[in-house]
Structures are given as C-alpha cells and as structure tokens.
Amino acid sequence: MEGKELKSLDELIRQNLTGDDLLEFNRIHYGRKDNHELEIKKENIQYGSKNNFEISCYDFPANKEELRKPRIVKVGLIQHSIAIPTDKPIIEQRSAIFEKVKKIIEIAADEGVNVLCLQEAWSMPFAFCTREKKPWCEFAESVIEGPSTLFLKELASTYGMVIISPILERDETHSDTIWNTAVVINEMGKVIGKHRKNHIPRVGDFNESTYYFEGNTGHPVFETTFGRIAINICYGRHHPLNWLMFGVNGAEIVFNPSATVAGLSEHLWAVEARNAAIANSYFTCAINRVGTESFPNEFTSGDGKPAHKEFGHFYGSSYVTAPDGSRTPGLSRVKDGLLIAQLDLNMCRQIKDKWGFCMTQRLDLYANSLNEAIKHDFIPQRLPKN
Amino acid sequence: MEGKELKSLDELIRQNLTGDDLLEFNRIHYGRKDNHELEIKKENIQYGSKNNFEISCYDFPANKEELRKPRIVKVGLIQHSIAIPTDKPIIEQRSAIFEKVKKIIEIAADEGVNVLCLQEAWSMPFAFCTREKKPWCEFAESVIEGPSTLFLKELASTYGMVIISPILERDETHSDTIWNTAVVINEMGKVIGKHRKNHIPRVGDFNESTYYFEGNTGHPVFETTFGRIAINICYGRHHPLNWLMFGVNGAEIVFNPSATVAGLSEHLWAVEARNAAIANSYFTCAINRVGTESFPNEFTSGDGKPAHKEFGHFYGSSYVTAPDGSRTPGLSRVKDGLLIAQLDLNMCRQIKDKWGFCMTQRLDLYANSLNEAIKHDFIPQRLPKN
Structure with a gap:
C-alpha cells in the first residue's frame, strides 16, 4: 500500500517550486518564508534512518519582551504504525509497539524534548472499525497501573520529560467502563491527571461509539514545568467549542x-488544528497515526463500502501550528516519525495583544445564545423571504 | 504595487505540477482531484477581459436522493478595487465604484447567478485605517434609502437576484449611530433585513473600533427563494462561535x-472560512477586497510601522468551500473578479448525516461551560503539576 502513496505533499512542493516562487508559497501557505528548521544530531538521523523513522525539528521564536524572559519549550510528536499483524496475541502486539516507540522516545530525549505526545490509542491497532468486542477490549488498561503507564512513567522520569499517553482506558472504579483517554505523566514519572475524549465519531470505519462514551472530564488544562498543556483527542478536532x-x-x-485516514479527512487535516491555533492564540500539535491496518474478520462501514478487512491509509502528516498561524511542514504520509518543535510560549500572549481574538470573543453573547439553542422549544433566528 | 505581486498561488501550483502530482495536490489540498470547473460564455470572458475582471465558475454537486430533488443555487462573489483616488469627492468615488461593479453584476446575471454578495464596505475605500472622521463618515448611508441600496434594489429586481450589500450604515432612527452592516435585498428588490458585524478588529491598520460598535443583530439567517443564507462580516471570520x-x-x-491585507492575514485566509464550512456543514463564500488604497493623510498603525499613507495590499483570493470541506481555487490576488459557484444545497444535510458534526456537538455541555466562564469569579479548570 505505502509504495503507491505519496510520501509528502510538502516535499512535493519543495521539489517543484524554486526561488521566489517557493518563498511566496511558504509565506502564503505556511505563514513564513523560512521554515526555521533546526539541526538534528547526525547520529540521531542515522539511528532514525536505520530504524525506519524520520526526524525533523523547527523553531518558533517570539519577540523579545522587557519584563518577561523567553519561555522556551521543546515539544515532541510521535507518529507510528503498528509493529506486528493484528492476529497476533495482544501482549505481543503491545510489546512490539513499546519496543519501536521506545527507540523514538530515546531520540526525543537526546534532542532535549520536554513534552512528548503519542498518537491516539498508541499502544494498539485502531480496532474500533471492527465493532468486535473480543479481543480488542482486552487492550483497555488502567490509567494508573496499566502497562502503557508503567512503561512511560519510567521513561518520563529517566528523561525528565512530560509524556502524554493516549490509551484505551479501563475504569475499574466505575463499573469497568471503557474510555478513550489521554494520561498525563509529569517529568518525575507521576500521573498528574487524565482527559477523556469529548466527541466520539460515527463515520466511515470509525465505529468508536460501540466501545466508549463521550468524555466526562470537561476541558482540563495541566500545569506543567514546561507550560500549560491540554489534549483534544482526535474527533474533537472537528469541534471548535472543544x-x-x-x-x-x-x-x-x-x-x-489522532487516528484518521485518507479518503475521509485528509483535506481537512491541514485546516482544523491550524484554525484552532489561530482562533485561540495557542500552539496546536496535530499527530496522526501512520500506515494501513488489516483485521482478521471483515467489517462493514458507515459509507457503504463492501465488507472489508483493511482500514484505509492512516496518512501521518503530523504538524505544529503557532498562535500566529504559521506552521511546520508535516511529517511523512507513510513513515514513522518524530516531529520536534521549539516553542517560545511568550508568543501566545503577544498574539493575543496583537490580534485581539480573545478580547473580542463576546463569550457572554454566546453563553446566552447557547442557553437558548439547547432548549427543546428553541426557535432559530430566521427572517422571512418577503 | 500589483506588478510585483504574485497573481495567484493556485495558478502557481497549476503551472508547476503535472499529471499525478497535480491530482494528488488537488485531492489533499482542495479536497477533490477535479475542480469541477464550469464553462463561462465566451462573450462574457471577453467582456471581463476588456473591463479588467476575471470570471471563474465551479460546480459542487451532491448525491442523488430518493425523496428530495436537488436544490441547485448559483452564488456569485465579487471582489473589486476602488475606482478612483481617495482624495476625490465622495460622490464621485462612489459613482465610479457603482459603475465598475454594475458591469460585473450584469455578467453575473447573464451567467444565471441567484445570490450575489459584494465585499465588505464595497461602495467606499477602506478608510478606517485613518481614524479620521472627516470625510469618511459621509460614506455612511441608510439601509433602506441609501444610494447603495437604491442602486442594488434595481439590479436585484431586474435580474431576479438576491443581493447582499455590505455597507457603512447610518442609523438615523437610533441617534445617527454608525454600523458595519450587510443589507439583504431579495430578488424582487425588497430589503428583507440586515446584519451588523459582530466582532470589530483593533489590529494593524484596522482601526475600525473608532467608527462603529459590536453588532446588535444576533445571528440572523435569511430565508430566500434560493436557500437559507447568512453573513459573517470580515473579522467575525476569526471567531468560531460566530x-x-x-x-x-x-x-x-x-x-x-471581507477586507484584509497581505502581511497580516494571508496565511489565515485559506484556513478560517474553510474550517467554518467543515465544522458547521454549510457552504462558505469568502470574499476579499483587492488592490492597494492610499489616503491623503499619513496614519499610524497598531503594529509599530512608521506613519504611512498606504494600506497594505488587499489580496483578493475569494473562494468557496462546500460542507464536505472541498473548495474552489481562489480568484486573483491582484485583479477584480467574479467567482461563481453552483451549489446543490442538499449536500449540507448529506454531510451532517455522514460526518455527524452537528449531532456530536454537545451544545448543552458548552452552554454550561460558557455560563461559568463569563463569571467574574470564574476559576479555570487547571490541574496542578505535581
């Protein structure tokens, strides 16, 4: 499958535009003429190449201020394919993913990453297409004591790195319920909290509402040594209110x-997380799974396709957007990768002052509007045609 | 100025990519391999060429349904530069714009456009950069009896076309207040209502809060013979709640x-209106002013530029996005233009059924969240780092 896939839209453009044309494309499309690429250690590039993952790193500097020092943070985004076929024993599938991800995390640490985030349900295949409960529910695990958390806690404390671990959660305290959850582990290896996916898809092969419910954790922001972070899991990307x-x-x-496939969402991918960064004056880091996953039994789809065993192509293309709307090129569409971005968090407030999108938000107006809109006898504001 | 400006980013790509590469770019970037360009009458292209405006037309078909017939509507977007220098008498400036716009509207009518929209404050230069009240406030006019309305009412009824006319409004009934307003004229030439810009910028040269206040007309939707339409004026583009x-x-x-300039917003332009179409399962039509406007007196800027007489370059690039996220190429960055799009409005509900973004919106959750957020003693949901 990957052989036929385009490796990268960004690379295609770089190969076909030159000189002023490329600069104009960069300015209008990415929001800056120069991508501010930062150097990666040679030995790390070689190691990535040997282990079949790419690494890239970009800088987002902010203006100097008189009263505040720069607040520089390095974030790392990991996109990866599954490691062995989905008909292998669960414990083997998971271990094989741990093994490949560990190598990427070690390189992230060596490159000085402070906050690392993995893709949605990173420790398993995206089996929710199947609607089968067995064996996939066995991938669900405890936030505090699950194998993914134990694995990452150690890496977090070893490398002094905050790690966000999006998993399939089993909540034993509340009737063994299952959730789509991001666990936040601080740089001492302590779980400081979790967030549950707020919006659940029922589209194409994304039969996730079969497995878990809309999240009940609100919109938590986690104070960390490296800035205030939050997690909008996958389909929540389509919801500006989230x-x-x-x-x-x-x-x-x-x-x-995220975990999303070509054919369904690829033309939306560059739009939504970027729009959120612009509208809310914060950095967004969009991470997508990569590769094609095949399942033992055929399943049917929300879009009328014949029964099939293959999910579509997870197109990777992870990228970072700054509050000023400028963005990095994306990672590969076909390959595992580590995207590092060096952010000066001072840019958030600087852009709020410049553009004023928060000051002009009129949240009071919309609180009132939504209070009306949710009533069963709501009458939309419509004017007649004559 | 225009001589140095790139004519079109879309054209640049078309000139430099070929074959499968161009198709992949189209698929990932525009959301469809084929732009579904529709033919324009030869004589209209020639007329446009002679009068220095371009015309393009694209189709957005929907799936066939058993119970509903297609609901095909042709929308027209006009982008134009001012016609004579800003130091000429107001009545001459306005008449010269009327004259050039009339020619484009006549072509739109001949191409069968049903709903036409002009750019923000279309009948005047975008003088709000100056912060001067004289003479610019004289451009403000009555929604019902102002010269723009009288001019367009006749064209609307002659051609059986709904016309949206964004003007600087003078409200004589309410203490002579000034507003940034879109007037909606139906195909019989009757004003069926107005909408006032909800979010007002204070950024760069956009000193609009000097002239008018945040709109007080809510979020009206106008029922028309050609579908339910609404207007989000310019800076409201940055506000997902709007x-x-x-x-x-x-x-x-x-x-x-809209009226927005390169250097400030050009890298946001392709993102925001498109994101809105995706998030809300409706069509969006983004129209931007074109050209560079120079004013008699120097003015200072929100971004620290030395005092200057020239606004930046209004980069045109008007485009249409469908509910499925696919979009047209943009009009020129430097030239007047008419963009026509043939829409099947059935696509709105079809995409709601497919993607489910409205069903999964959880408006009740956000009504509650915003009710809290607007309180003076609001405590943000933040988790400590240890």
Missing part, C-alpha cells in the same frame, strides 16, 4: 492525538 | 465579505 474551552481554561499548547 | 451560531440558526450558505 478547542475554545481549552483556551478559556488557559492552555498554551493543545495536543491533538 | 460561525457556529449561523449554523445553529439553520444557514446553508454563509457569506464572509
């Missing part, structure tokens, strides 16, 4: 760990 | 008449 509330609660960086 | 409420009130097409 992004908004993380901003209202003070987020400076919002991660969007 | 877009949302037009959707909640039932809009099928939302026009975004």
Whole structure:
C-alpha cells in the first residue's frame, strides 16, 4: 500500500517550486518564508534512518519582551504504525509497539524534548472499525497501573520529560467502563491527571461509539514545568467549542492525538488544528497515526463500502501550528516519525495583544445564545423571504 | 504595487505540477482531484477581459436522493478595487465604484447567478485605517434609502437576484449611530433585513473600533427563494462561535465579505472560512477586497510601522468551500473578479448525516461551560503539576 502513496505533499512542493516562487508559497501557505528548521544530531538521523523513522525539528521564536524572559519549550510528536499483524496475541502486539516507540522516545530525549505526545490509542491497532468486542477490549488498561503507564512513567522520569499517553482506558472504579483517554505523566514519572475524549465519531470505519462514551472530564488544562498543556483527542478536532474551552481554561499548547485516514479527512487535516491555533492564540500539535491496518474478520462501514478487512491509509502528516498561524511542514504520509518543535510560549500572549481574538470573543453573547439553542422549544433566528 | 505581486498561488501550483502530482495536490489540498470547473460564455470572458475582471465558475454537486430533488443555487462573489483616488469627492468615488461593479453584476446575471454578495464596505475605500472622521463618515448611508441600496434594489429586481450589500450604515432612527452592516435585498428588490458585524478588529491598520460598535443583530439567517443564507462580516471570520451560531440558526450558505491585507492575514485566509464550512456543514463564500488604497493623510498603525499613507495590499483570493470541506481555487490576488459557484444545497444535510458534526456537538455541555466562564469569579479548570 505505502509504495503507491505519496510520501509528502510538502516535499512535493519543495521539489517543484524554486526561488521566489517557493518563498511566496511558504509565506502564503505556511505563514513564513523560512521554515526555521533546526539541526538534528547526525547520529540521531542515522539511528532514525536505520530504524525506519524520520526526524525533523523547527523553531518558533517570539519577540523579545522587557519584563518577561523567553519561555522556551521543546515539544515532541510521535507518529507510528503498528509493529506486528493484528492476529497476533495482544501482549505481543503491545510489546512490539513499546519496543519501536521506545527507540523514538530515546531520540526525543537526546534532542532535549520536554513534552512528548503519542498518537491516539498508541499502544494498539485502531480496532474500533471492527465493532468486535473480543479481543480488542482486552487492550483497555488502567490509567494508573496499566502497562502503557508503567512503561512511560519510567521513561518520563529517566528523561525528565512530560509524556502524554493516549490509551484505551479501563475504569475499574466505575463499573469497568471503557474510555478513550489521554494520561498525563509529569517529568518525575507521576500521573498528574487524565482527559477523556469529548466527541466520539460515527463515520466511515470509525465505529468508536460501540466501545466508549463521550468524555466526562470537561476541558482540563495541566500545569506543567514546561507550560500549560491540554489534549483534544482526535474527533474533537472537528469541534471548535472543544478547542475554545481549552483556551478559556488557559492552555498554551493543545495536543491533538489522532487516528484518521485518507479518503475521509485528509483535506481537512491541514485546516482544523491550524484554525484552532489561530482562533485561540495557542500552539496546536496535530499527530496522526501512520500506515494501513488489516483485521482478521471483515467489517462493514458507515459509507457503504463492501465488507472489508483493511482500514484505509492512516496518512501521518503530523504538524505544529503557532498562535500566529504559521506552521511546520508535516511529517511523512507513510513513515514513522518524530516531529520536534521549539516553542517560545511568550508568543501566545503577544498574539493575543496583537490580534485581539480573545478580547473580542463576546463569550457572554454566546453563553446566552447557547442557553437558548439547547432548549427543546428553541426557535432559530430566521427572517422571512418577503 | 500589483506588478510585483504574485497573481495567484493556485495558478502557481497549476503551472508547476503535472499529471499525478497535480491530482494528488488537488485531492489533499482542495479536497477533490477535479475542480469541477464550469464553462463561462465566451462573450462574457471577453467582456471581463476588456473591463479588467476575471470570471471563474465551479460546480459542487451532491448525491442523488430518493425523496428530495436537488436544490441547485448559483452564488456569485465579487471582489473589486476602488475606482478612483481617495482624495476625490465622495460622490464621485462612489459613482465610479457603482459603475465598475454594475458591469460585473450584469455578467453575473447573464451567467444565471441567484445570490450575489459584494465585499465588505464595497461602495467606499477602506478608510478606517485613518481614524479620521472627516470625510469618511459621509460614506455612511441608510439601509433602506441609501444610494447603495437604491442602486442594488434595481439590479436585484431586474435580474431576479438576491443581493447582499455590505455597507457603512447610518442609523438615523437610533441617534445617527454608525454600523458595519450587510443589507439583504431579495430578488424582487425588497430589503428583507440586515446584519451588523459582530466582532470589530483593533489590529494593524484596522482601526475600525473608532467608527462603529459590536453588532446588535444576533445571528440572523435569511430565508430566500434560493436557500437559507447568512453573513459573517470580515473579522467575525476569526471567531468560531460566530460561525457556529449561523449554523445553529439553520444557514446553508454563509457569506464572509471581507477586507484584509497581505502581511497580516494571508496565511489565515485559506484556513478560517474553510474550517467554518467543515465544522458547521454549510457552504462558505469568502470574499476579499483587492488592490492597494492610499489616503491623503499619513496614519499610524497598531503594529509599530512608521506613519504611512498606504494600506497594505488587499489580496483578493475569494473562494468557496462546500460542507464536505472541498473548495474552489481562489480568484486573483491582484485583479477584480467574479467567482461563481453552483451549489446543490442538499449536500449540507448529506454531510451532517455522514460526518455527524452537528449531532456530536454537545451544545448543552458548552452552554454550561460558557455560563461559568463569563463569571467574574470564574476559576479555570487547571490541574496542578505535581
């Protein structure tokens, strides 16, 4: 499958435009003529190449201020394919993913990453297409004591790195319920909280509402040593109000760990997380799974396709957008990758002062409007045609 | 100025990519491999060429349904530069704009446009940069009896076309207040209502808060013979809640008449109106002014530029996005233009059924969240780092 896939739209453009044309494309499309690429250690590039993942790193400097020092943070985004076929024992599938991800995390640490985020349901195949409960529910695990948390806690404390771990959660305290959850582990290896996916898809092969319910954790922002962070999981990307509330609660960086496929969403991918960064004056980090996953039994789809065993192509293309709307090129469409971005968080407030999108938000107007809109006898504001 | 400006980013790509590469770019960037360009009458292209405006037309077909017939509507977006220098008498400036716009409207009519929208404050230069009250406030006019309305009412009834006319409004009934307003004229030439710009910028040279206040007309949706339409004026483009409420009130097409310049917003332009179409399952029509405007007296700027007489370059690039996220190429960055799009409004509900973004919106959650957020003693939801 990957052989036929375009490796990268960004690369295609770089190969076909030159000189002023490329600069104009960069200015209008990415929001800056120069991508501010930062150097990666040679040995790390070689190691990535040997282990089949790419690494890239970009800088987002802010203006100097008189009263505040720069607040520089390095974020790392990891996109990866599954490691072994989905008909292998669960414990083997998970271990194989741990093994490949560990290598990427070690390189992230060596490159000085402070806050790392993995893709949605990173420790398993995206089996929710199947609607089968067995064996996939066995991937669900405890936020505090699950194998993913134990694995990452150690890496977090070893490398002094905050790690966001989006998993399938089993909540034993509340009737063994299952959730789509991001666990936040601080740089001492302590779980400081979790966030549950607020909006659940029922589209195409994304039969997730079969497995878990809309999240009940609100819109938490996690204070960390490296800035205030939040997580908008996957389909919440399509919901501007979800992004908004993380901003209202003070987020400076919002991660969007995702799993989404070509044919369905690829033309939306560059739009939505970027729009959120612009509208809310914070950084967004959009991470997508990569590769094609095949399942033992055929399943049917929301879009009328014949029964099939293959999910579509997860197109990777992870990218970072700054509050000023400028963005990095995306990672590969076909390959595992680590995207590092060096952010000066001072840019958030600088852009709020410049553009004024928060000051002009009129939240009181919309609180009133929504209070009306949710009533069963709501009458939309419509004017007659004559 | 225009001589140095790139004519069109879309054209640049078309000139430099070929074959499968161009198709992949189209698929990932525009959301469809084929732009579905529709033919324009030869004599109209020639007339446009002679009068220095371009015309393009694209189709957005929907799926066939068993119970509903297609609901085909042709929308027209006009972008134009001012016609004579800003130091000429107001009545001459306005008449010269009327004259050039009339020619474009006549072509739109001949091409069968049903709903036409002009750019923000279309009948005047965008003089709000100056902060001067004289003479610019004299451009303000009555919604019902102003020269722009009288001019367009006749064209609307002659051609059986709904016309949206964004003007500087003088409200004589309410203490002679001034507003940034879109007037909606139906195809019989009757004013069926108005909408006032909800969010007012204070950024760069956009000193608009000097002239008018945040709109007090809510989020009206106008029922017309050609579908339910709404208008999100310019800076409201940056506010997802503004877009949302037009959707909640039932809009099928939302026009975004704008005036915005390169250097400030060009890298946001392709993102925001498009994101709104996706998030709300309606069509969006983003229209931007074109050209460079120079004013008699120097003015200072919100971004620290030395005092200057020239606004930046209004980069045109008007475009249409469908509810499925696919979009047209943009009009020119430097030239007057008419963009026509043939829409099947059935696509709105079809995409709501497919993607489910409205069903999964959880407006009740956000009504509650915003009720809290607007309180003076609001405590953001933040988790401590340890």
